Amino acid sequence: MDDAVVAALAGVAIGLAIVCAWLLARRWRAASSPTEGAGEADGPAPVETGDDSRELPAPPIMREEAPKHIGDVLVHTETEPKVAASASGDWPASGRRDVSGARILLAEDSDISRDVMLRMLRELGVAAEAVGDGQEAVDAVERAHREGRAFGGILMDMEMPVMDGVTAARTIRANGFAASDLPILAITANGGAEDTQRCLAAGMQDHLTKPLSSERLRDALCKWVDAPLATPDKAARGDDAIASLEALYARRKRELLIEMEDYLALEIPDADRTEKLRDEMHIMAGIAAHFGDQQIGDRARRLQDELGDGEGRADLIRLSRCLEQG
Secondary structure, three states: OOHHHHHHHHHHHHHHHHHHHHHHHHHHHHHHOHHHHHHHHHOOOOEEEOOOOEEEOOOOEEEEEEEEEEOOEEEEEEEEEEEOOOOOOOOOOOOOOOOOOOEEEEEOOOHHHHHHHHHHHHHOOOEEEEEOOHHHHHHHHHHHHHOOOOOOEEEEEOOOOOOOHHHHHHHHHHOOOOOOOOOEEEEEOOOOHHHHHHHHHOOOOEEEEOOOOHHHHHHHHHHHOOOOOOOOOOOOOOHHHHHHHHHHHHHHHHHHHHHHHHHHHOOOOOHHHHHHHHHHHHHHHHHHHHHOOHHHHHHHHHHHHHHHOOOOHHHHHHHHHHHHHO
C-alpha cells in the first residue's frame, strides 16, 4: 500500500473519531441539562449552515391544551406540542389582575341571574351589555361588529329559550368570529364533564359553574379577554342596588314556593309542568348562594336532575320547607 493511500485512510480515521467525540459530547450535555434536553425533544433540531455553523432558531412552539376541572373553573394542562401559527404574543392573556375597561356581552335569560352578573361586572369595571337568549346574542355580536364596537368576550348561559348557548356559540364561530378575537365563556349550573365537553366542542374557551364569585369571574376574564376595549364603567355600587337584588330574590323564592306547592298537589304532573319547575330549579341553583342560601341552591341543583328523571317528590317537600323558613 503506497504512502498516499495510507495518508488518506489515516485522515478518514481521524475524522470519524472527531465525529464520534462530538456526538458523545452532545448526548452527555442533553442528559445532564434538563432544559436543553427538553428543548431538543420538543422542537425541530437546529440547522447548521455555512462555515461558521451558526444555529438557526427553531419555529415557536405552543402547546395544545386539554381540559381539566379544578374546582368550579376549567383549567388547562399541556399535551402534544404544535407549531404556533403566529408568535405575536401569548393567548390566552395571563398574569393580569385587572379587567376594568373590557366590553363584555352577557347572554342570560333569568332576570335575577342577569342582574346579579351585571352588578358583579360593574364592580369589576366592565362595560356589559345583556341579552336574553342565544339568538339575541348572535344578533348583538353581528351588530356590534358592524358598528365598530366589538365585544372583547361573551358570557354565555347554556340553557336559554329560542336558541341555547351551545347553538349560539356554534353559530357565532360559523359566522367567522374566531376564538382569539371573541372568547366565549359558558356559565351554567351544571358542572359535569359532559357539559364541559359540549362547550369546548361548540367553540367555547371556558366553562364556569354557578354560583360564580366575583373572584372567579375576574380570574376567567383576565385569562381570556385580551385587552380593555372601552372606558371603565364607574357605575355606583351603593346599597340601593343590593337592596333591589335582595327584594327580587325574595320574590323569586315566594314564586317558586307557590309553584312547588301547586306541583305537589297534582297526582300526576304533566311534562310541561315538570319542565317549567325544572327550569325554575335551574335558576335557583345558580343564584341562591349569592344570597347566603347555599342549602337551597344545593337542593335545587339536585332537584333539577331528579325532576328530569321523573323523581324528586321527597326532595321537593324538603325544599319547600327550607323556602318557608327563609
